[in-house]
Amino acid sequence: MSWIKRNLFFVIGSLVALVLMGLAGWFLYSKWNLNNEVLANLNSDYEELKNLNSKNPHPGFGSINNIKLAKEQRDQLIEFLKKTRAYFDPVPKIPDLPKISDRDFSAALSQTIEQLRNEATNASVALPPDNYSFSFTAQKSKISFASGSLDRVAVQLGEIKALAEIFFDAKVNSLDNVRRERVSQDDSFGLQTDYLTDKTTTNALAVLTPYEITFRSFSSELASVLGGLASSRHAFLIKTINVELAPAVAAPETPATPVAVYGQVMPQSNPYQEQYNQQQSQADAASAMARRYGVGAAQNLGGIQYRGLNSAPPPMVYAPPPTGTPGAAGANKGPLPTVLDEKQLKITLNLYVVKPLPAK
Numbered sequence: 001m002s003w004i005k006r007n008l009f010f011v012i013g014s015l016v017a018l019v020l021m022g023l024a025g026w027f028l029y030s031k032w033n034l035n036n037e038v039l040a041n042l043n044s045d046y047e048e049l050k051n052l053n054s055k056n057p058h059p060g061f062g063s064i065n066n067i068k069l070a071k072e073q074r075d076q077l078i079e080f081l082k083k084t085r086a087y088f089d090p091v092p093k094i095p096d097l098p099k100i101s102d103r104d105f106s107a108a109l110s111q112t113i114e115q116l117r118n119e120a121t122n123a124s125v126a127l128p129p130d131n132y133s134f135s136f137t138a139q140k141s142k143i144s145f146a147s148g149s150l151d152r153v154a155v156q157l158g159e160i161k162a163l164a165e166i167f168f169d170a171k172v173n174s175l176d177n178v179r180r181e182r183v184s185q186d187d188s189f190g191l192q193t194d195y196l197t198d199k200t201t202t203n204a205l206a207v208l209t210p211y212e213i214t215f216r217s218f219s220s221e222l223a224s225v226l227g228g229l230a231s232s233r234h235a236f237l238i239k240t241i242n243v244e245l246a247p248a249v250a251a252p253e254t255p256a257t258p259v260a261v262y263g264q265v266m267p268q269s270n271p272y273q274e275q276y277n278q279q280q281s282q283a284d285a286a287s288a289m290a291r292r293y294g295v296g297a298a299q300n301l302g303g304i305q306y307r308g309l310n311s312a313p314p315p316m317v318y319a320p321p322p323t324g325t326p327g328a329a330g331a332n333k334g335p336l337p338t339v340l341d342e343k344q345l346k347i348t349l350n351l352y353v354v355k356p357l358p359a360k
Contacts, residue, residue, distance in 0.1 A: 081205070088206070088235040088356045091162045093154040100150045106143050108154075109136060112161055119168045126174035134160055135178045138190030149184035156180050156209075159353050162234055163213060170224035172217040173344060179212040208237070208352040216246045216346050225349075235354035246344040 093100075095108040113133055120127050133140045139153065160178055167175055179196045182188070187195060198210040217225070222243075229236045 085356055087233070088354060089233045090355050091155070091159045091234050091353065093151070094158040094161060095154065096158075100154055102144045102150070105139075105145065105150050105154060109139060109157060112157060113140060116161060116164050116168075119165065120175065123168040123171050125168055125172055128176065134164065135180050135190075135194040137194055138186045138188075139184075142186065146185040149186065152183040153186075156183065159209065159211070162232070163211065163236070163353075166228040166232065167213070167215060167225060170217070170221050170228055172215045172221045172225065174216045176214040176216060176346075177212075178214075181210055202357070204357075206235075206357060207355045209355065210239075210350070210352055212348065212350050214346070214348045216344055218342050218344060222345065222347060229351070235356075237352040237354050239350040239352060240348075241350075242348040244346050246346040 094112055095104050097104060113136065116134060117127065117132070136153075136157065139145065145153070160180065164175065164178070177193060179194060181199060182195050196210055196212055200207060200209045202208070215225075226238075229238065
């Protein structure tokens with residue numbers, strides 16, 4: 001103890017030096033780990049630099065800065081996307097209200113379905129029987145709806161109305177079915193033929209909502225449908241088109257003309273009457289098609305003069321040629337030659353309604 005008292009300052013200085021050496025060792029150890037991390041990052045950046053230098057195109061050197069050019073092109077792409085948003089006009093929901101009540105949607109649904117039926121009638125487009133509801137069978141008879149579903153169902157009602165009007169404008173022969181995604185608990189009680197298994201998807205740019213529409217038409221109406229979808233101010237993206245021949249509709253049979261044989265009435269066909277009925281049916285069909293498509297009094301189809309579909313055909317009277325008259329065997333030349341014999345098509349169209357995300 002006397003030695004410590006004599007060398008008190010030396011002991012205190014030694015203890016302080018020892019503590020400082022310990023702190024220095026700990027600081028060196030911690031910075032050693034940090035140095036290893038920095039070295040690893042440096043090696044990684046160096047490897048990335050070597051990789052970039054071997055790329056084609058090169059990042060640039062001297063007065064050429066390809067990285068800066070890439071950033072400028074990215075800005076140009078963003079500006080282009082802003083300009084194209086005008087061509088992706090979202091379809092307004094029905095009713096287009098900030099807050100939709102059960103009463104508002106019920107009234108708008110009934111009014112919209114009735115409007116679509118009238119438009120189909122005016123365009124001579126056949127609809128399925130039993131007051132077709134355009135996939136809203138589960139909602140059309142309700143006055144209250146599942147909580148939190150009105151906004152999404154209102155959006156679907158607006159989109160289906162916009163799609164149906166394109167098909168009516170194209171004057172398709174019939175609109176067989178419309179299918180949509182289930183978005184409400186009420187849809188669990190609807191017809192299975194009203195719904196799709198596909199779901200709405202979202203990517204970095206837009207929301208894609210699926211629909212399926214089945215209709216019958218000829219090739220010209222199909223072209224009008226595709227043109228209407230392409231020229232719409234709303235964004236419709238066709239996914240698949242399935243085309244097949246529509247099932248043939250059997251024509252009504254002509255009753256046979258009864259004749260008396262040995263005091264009994266027996267059916268016997270009249271070839272002149274059958275020919276008359278056949279040509280009369282062709283003339284009626286031609287007149288109906290002229291009224292539907294607005295065909296003029298004279299057109300040229302395939303180099304053969306088309307004769308007055310708008311006017312009623314002159315009455316045709318057929319009488320058997322007298323027996324023994326020269327040329328009687330060649331009097332019946334049969335029906336007129338077929339100029340155009342296109343079969344009706346059944347088309348199933350799967351498409352998306354594209355709705356861009358809000359701009360950031």
